[in-house]
Amino acid sequence: MGKLRMAVCGLVLLAVPLADVPAAAESAQELYRLYCVQCHGTQGNGEGINQTHGGLAVSPRNHTATLEMSKLSDADLRLVIAKGGDATQKSELMPPFEHTLTGAEIDALVRYLRVLCTCEGKK
Amino acid sequence: MRSRRSILLRGVLLGAIGLGLIARHDLRAQEGEAIVKRQCVTCHNISGPAPQDVAGVLRRKAPDLFYAGSKFQRAWLVKWLQQPTPIRQAGPMFLNHLVTRNGKDKINESSVKPCPSRLYPRQATAVSDFLMTLRNPAMKAGIIAPSKPFSDAKAFRLFSKQLPCNGCHTVNFKNRKLGGVSGPDLRSAGLRLNPDWVYARIQNPQYWDPRTWMPRIEMSREKRELLALFVSSQR
Numbered sequence: 001m002g003k004l005r006m007a008v009c010g011l012v013l014l015a016v017p018l019a020d021v022p023a024a025a026e027s028a029q030e031l032y033r034l035y036c037v038q039c040h041g042t043q044g045n046g047e048g049i050n051q052t053h054g055g056l057a058v059s060p061r062n063h064t065a066t067l068e069m070s071k072l073s074d075a076d077l078r079l080v081i082a083k084g085g086d087a088t089q090k091s092e093l094m095p096p097f098e099h100t101l102t103g104a105e106i107d108a109l110v111r112y113l114r115v116l117c118t119c120e121g122k123k
Numbered sequence: 124m125r126s127r128r129s130i131l132l133r134g135v136l137l138g139a140i141g142l143g144l145i146a147r148h149d150l151r152a153q154e155g156e157a158i159v160k161r162q163c164v165t166c167h168n169i170s171g172p173a174p175q176d177v178a179g180v181l182r183r184k185a186p187d188l189f190y191a192g193s194k195f196q197r198a199w200l201v202k203w204l205q206q207p208t209p210i211r212q213a214g215p216m217f218l219n220h221l222v223t224r225n226g227k228d229k230i231n232e233s234s235v236k237p238c239p240s241r242l243y244p245r246q247a248t249a250v251s252d253f254l255m256t257l258r259n260p261a262m263k264a265g266i267i268a269p270s271k272p273f274s275d276a277k278a279f280r281l282f283s284k285q286l287p288c289n290g291c292h293t294v295n296f297k298n299r300k301l302g303g304v305s306g307p308d309l310r311s312a313g314l315r316l317n318p319d320w321v322y323a324r325i326q327n328p329q330y331w332d333p334r335t336w337m338p339r340i341e342m343s344r345e346k347r348e349l350l351a352l353f354v355s356s357q358r
Contacts, residue, residue, distance in 0.1 A: 030177045034336050037228070038217055038305035039290060047227040048305075049213055050290050055303025057283075084287070084340075095287040099339040100329065 028112035031105055035097065044116040058091035069117035077110045077121065148252060155253030158246055163188075169257060173332045180334045185215055185238065190331070192258035193323075199315045200251040207238040210315075212293070212304040217336075230304065267318035267348065269355045278353035281346060288350070291337065294357055306337060313358035322351040 026034075032044075039056065041047040044063040050056050063069060072080075080088045084096030097106065114120065159169060166185035173187050174180045191200075214220040214235040222231045242250060279296045283289035291306035300310070312321065323330075325347055328337040 026177050033218060034177050034180070034334065035338070038303075038336060041226075041228050042221065042223050043226050043228075045226055049217055049221065049228050049230055050303030050305050052227045052229055053212075053304045055293070055301075056290055086285070092285055093287045093290045095290070095338045096340060097338050099341060 026105070028105075028108035031101070031109055032112055035100070036109075039093075056093055058093050060094070063113055063116040064118075066117050066119045069113065069121075070119040071122060073121040073123065074110050074114075077113055078106055081106050081109060151249045152252040152256055155246075155249035155251065158242070158250050159253055163240065163250075173334075175333055177334055181216060181218060183215060186211075187332070188254060189257055190259040190262075191254040192256055193262050194317060194320045195254065196315060196317060197251050197255050199311075200254060201244075201247050203315075204240050204242045204247040204250055205244060207240055209235070209237050210307050210311075211235075212308055217305045262320065262323050264319050266322050267351045267355065269313070269318045269352065271352060273349055273352045273356075275353070275356070278349050281349060282353055286340060286342070286350075287338075294354075309354055309357050311358055313355045316355070318351055318355040321354050322347060325350055 037048055039048040039050045039060045040063055041051070046060040046062040048060065051060055061068070076088070080090065080094060082096060082098040085091045085094030087096070101109070167188045169188050171187070171189040174183055212235070213230045220231045220234045221228050282294065283301070289302040291303040293300060293302035293304065293308045293310060295310050328335045328339055
């Protein structure tokens with residue numbers, strides 16, 4: 001027990017300044033609200049405040065558009081959330097989230113997008 | 124002999140004045156601390172840490188000030204605290220200031236309130252002296268030299284076309300106001316923010332605020348420096 005505590009202390013001391021602070025677990029819906037709604041909107045239809053107040057040169061994807069969204073596979077969704085529009089020949093205004101969200105959080109968001117579009121992705 | 128004594132005397136005198144100045148500065152900071160604890164901590168967090176979850180982020184009423192001494196420029200604080208002007212067009216947290224009409228989200232302008240601090244000049248100086256003592260010692264200083272020349276066009280391309288920054292932040296480019304509203308308006312960032320902190324904030328937003336809705340984006344040191352110079356040129 002004492003040894004463990006010492007090891008933990010050591011790890012804390014070793015931590016690089018300005019290192020990441022692990023954040024608490026959140027539901028996919030909360031994650032979507034915090035990170036995506038600002039551009040994709042509370043309804044998921046692409047009408048977030050950054051769009052409606054004229055801040056975006058390219059319209060955010062409408063996540064409720066069943067037909068459009070079913071053209072994207074789960075792997076496509078995972079890729080664009082992690083690496084951003086830049087990595088998928090889409091607009092750079094879609095940010096990369098790989099250094100902000102964990103893999104599990106991105107997977108949860110992919111499942112949440114499937115609820116919003118009431119669709120399945122191409123296999 | 125006499126001249127040496129007069130030098131000694133002068134040294135002692137200067138030292139005393141210096142100590143007096145330091146003492147007065149400390150006294151002012153103490154006075155500032157008292158004002159902040161009386162009038163500001165109902166909304167602002169001055170001791171940390173930042174909220175760790177979304178619920179905490181939603182409850183936060185005002186920006187954190189516990190690293191104010193690393194973040195702000197003192198001269199801006201002294202002036203702004205006497206007459207605050209809006210910085211966050213959608214409030215401290217956009218989800219708390221939304222209305223949705225016909226499927227479109229809009230900022231509920233009437234619910235966005237400015238900072239109520241309207242201090243007298245003497246109070247503003249004291250409060251600024253106190254806030255400037257709230258430093259984060261881990262932050263590297265001397266990274267950004269705001270006078271260093273850079274290409275405005277190249278920097279704006281990076282900010283708006285190659286990276287998503289402009290999607291959430293409004294800036295001035297060629298006398299035009301451009302950009303999104305979910306992050307702070309950066310049009311006075313050159314007067315407001317410490318350029319070294321701007322660099323550190325871009326490098327790791329979640330270090331400062333674990334559940335901020337600005338993503339951390341990996342890029343070269345040169346690009347981050349260009350962005351920090353560009354932001355610090357906004358005034």
